Amino acid sequence: MNKQILEISNLSVSIGNDTIIDNISMDFHWKKITTILGPSGCGKTTLIRCINRMHELIPHARVSGSILLFKKNIYEMNPILVRREIGMVFQRPNPFPTMSIYDNVIAGYKLNGIKLGSAEKDNIVETSLCRAGLWSEVKDALHRRGAFLSGGQQQRLCIARALAMKPRILLLDEPTSALDPKSTGHIEDLVSELKESVTIIMVTHNIRQASRISDFTAFLSKGELVEYGSTEKLFTVPEDKRTEEYLSRSAG
Amino acid sequence: MPSVSKRLATDLLFKGVLGLATVILFIPLIMILYYIIVNGAGAISWAFLTSLPKPPGEIGSGIGNAIVGSAILICIACTISVPIGVGVGVFLSEKPTHTIAKMVRICLEILQGIPSIVIGIISYLWVVLPMGGFSALSGGIALSLMMLPLVIRSTEETLKLIPQSLKEASLGLGVPYYRTMTKIIIPAGRPGISTGIILGISRVAGETAPLLFTAFGNPFLTFNIMKPVNSLPSLIYNYATSPYSDWQQAAWGASLVLILFLFTLSLIARTISTR
Ligand SMILES: Nc1ncnc2c1ncn2[C@@H]1O[C@H](COP(=O)(O)OP(=O)(O)O)[C@@H](O)[C@H]1O
Ligand SMILES: [Mg+2]
Numbered sequence: 060m061n062k063q064i065l066e067i068s069n070l071s072v073s074i075g076n077d078t079i080i081d082n083i084s085m086d087f088h089w090k091k092i093t094t095i096l097g098p099s100g101c102g103k104t105t106l107i108r109c110i111n112r113m114h115e116l117i118p119h120a121r122v123s124g125s126i127l128l129f130k131k132n133i134y135e136m137n138p139i140l141v142r143r144e145i146g147m148v149f150q151r152p153n154p155f156p157t158m159s160i161y162d163n164v165i166a167g168y169k170l171n172g173i174k175l176g177s178a179e180k181d182n183i184v185e186t187s188l189c190r191a192g193l194w195s196e197v198k199d200a201l202h203r204r205g206a207f208l209s210g211g212q213q214q215r216l217c218i219a220r221a222l223a224m225k226p227r228i229l230l231l232d233e234p235t236s237a238l239d240p241k242s243t244g245h246i247e248d249l250v251s252e253l254k255e256s257v258t259i260i261m262v263t264h265n266i267r268q269a270s271r272i273s274d275f276t277a278f279l280s281k282g283e284l285v286e287y288g289s290t291e292k293l294f295t296v297p298e299d300k301r302t303e304e305y306l307s308r309s310a311g
Numbered sequence: 312m313p314s315v316s317k318r319l320a321t322d323l324l325f326k327g328v329l330g331l332a333t334v335i336l337f338i339p340l341i342m343i344l345y346y347i348i349v350n351g352a353g354a355i356s357w358a359f360l361t362s363l364p365k366p367p368g369e370i371g372s373g374i375g376n377a378i379v380g381s382a383i384l385i386c387i388a389c390t391i392s393v394p395i396g397v398g399v400g401v402f403l404s405e406k407p408t409h410t411i412a413k414m415v416r417i418c419l420e421i422l423q424g425i426p427s428i429v430i431g432i433i434s435y436l437w438v439v440l441p442m443g444g445f446s447a448l449s450g451g452i453a454l455s456l457m458m459l460p461l462v463i464r465s466t467e468e469t470l471k472l473i474p475q476s477l478k479e480a481s482l483g484l485g486v487p488y489y490r491t492m493t494k495i496i497i498p499a500g501r502p503g504i505s506t507g508i509i510l511g512i513s514r515v516a517g518e519t520a521p522l523l524f525t526a527f528g529n530p531f532l533t534f535n536i537m538k539p540v541n542s543l544p545s546l547i548y549n550y551a552t553s554p555y556s557d558w559q560q561a562a563w564g565a566s567l568v569l570i571l572f573l574f575t576l577s578l579i580a581r582t583i584s585t586r
Contacts, residue, residue, distance in 0.1 A: 113483060116475075118408075143485035153476040155495065167484035170494050217480070224484060 070124035097279035146221035152213035154205035191219035211242025354564025367555035380540030387451025392458040400466020431521035450526025458511035465507020519544040
């Protein structure tokens with residue numbers, strides 16, 4: 060496979076006595092968009108949370124197997140460093156409600172106590188907001204609170220906040236499920252542009268969205284990786300009956 | 312079925328009873344305030360607030376040392392109970408099912424049920440005896456034990472209401488846990504935590520019992536926390552039970568000062584929590 064950015068091997072996750080992820084192995088492709096598709100409750104969120112160790116917030120979650128980021132096991136790295144390399148955007152937009160738009164974008168630096176000159180800060184804010192397609196809408200309101208923005212704008216602010224840390228991988232967990240169709244379109248366009256610079260792993264349960272923007276698709280069912288391959292192939296000639304069923308049911 | 316007019320009458324009677332109950336509640340409250348204001352307002356003057364107590368019969372006596380003493384006691388109580396209380400509250404909200412958290416909750420319930428006089432005795436045994444004398448410090452420690460459960464509870468309850476998504480946002484940016492807590496979560500809970508601290512202060516500001524054998528009382532002004540200090544509640548207790556009419560008058564004045572202070576605290580707490 061091309062550049063080995065992220066390899067998951069034999070990953071299993073259990074919460075209490077329930078197996079949530081059952082022995083998944085998969086490699087991700089450098090600067091491509093991979094979507095993780097599957098019915099609600101199949102473990103998509105749990106899987107991507109394992110990738111930046113956010114699963115550690117779930118009480119009683121246990122993980123076995125390994126995830127290599129550039130050949131280094133993330134479970135042997137400092138979780139803080141893992142999360143700076145692998146940014147995350149959540150299902151519901153969660154900007155810091157009391158911070159201005161400007162402070163939200165550089166929050167990762169501020170909260171980590173990383174000192175930046177004001178020109179450098181301005182530069183990071185502008186670049187990140189441009190990359191998130193939000194700059195033209197907010198450039199005159201940078202010092203207003205992020206909470207005043209619409210849902211779609213808030214989600215793009217969260218994307219800008221993640222991009223500001225210059226991650227190499229961006230995880231998006233159903234980033235559009237709480238948004239209207241117009242904002243959804245905005246974010247899909249944006250994600251397609253972002254793959255020029257970052258590797259994108261996006262969870263969705265919307266098969267149209269997966270087929271519209273992704274290069275690769277993984278289909279998950281009940282914690283199992285049923286099928287994984289190029290989006291085109293998976294959508295046109297799925298190998299597994301379960302994939303075929305899911306696709307035809309969801310398309311109908 | 313009863314006639315319409317009968318039902319209307321029952322309705323009226325019911326409303327009347329409710330109204331009466333409310334009035335009955337208000338009567339003692341208004342009477343207390345009335346007595347304190349009528350008797351206390353005359354005593355209050357700038358000199359009364361700033362001068363030291365004088366022997367009965369002498370003019371120009373004041374409660375300055377008690378105001379300073381109460382302020383010192385409250386400062387000591389806060390210095391101890393706020394950091395510990397917020398820390399324990401954070402722990403309880405972060406690890407609600409931890410075995411230690413369960414034990415802490417039981418201890419808190421017990422602590423809250425301990426009569427204030429007993430808290431005074433505990434501080435007497437722990438602080439006054441080893442240090443060899445009454446002191447503001449021992450009084451402040453007694454008050455901090457009484458404040459602690461309120462600060463812990465309010466911190467825990469406030470932090471529980473802060474959405475998990477805020478914590479995820481911060482941790483997801485690679486911010487370490489302790490910075491996430493101190494820079495995002497605790498600041499987000501600041502209004503609720505401050506309200507709890509203020510309620511804690513009002514809870515202890517009027518306490519006499521825990522101070523009887525700790526801060527003890529002192530007719531002179533002192534800023535030394537190793538010395539006994541006077542306080543508003545102890546001054547009221549001593550003066551009100553004295554046979555001298557000018558001291559009794561000063562007790563009313565001090566009561567009015569204390570009530571105005573508590574009233575201000577509750578106004579501040581209301582403003583913060585409704586913001
Ligand atoms: N914090 C948790 N505690 C217990 N079970 C959980 C927790 N989070 C998720 N689960 C369980 O894990 C399974 C997969 O959840 P999730 O990864 O959120 O699925 P998806 O994102 O595909 O909808 C579900 O059965 C859910 O009940
Ligand atoms: Mg999910």
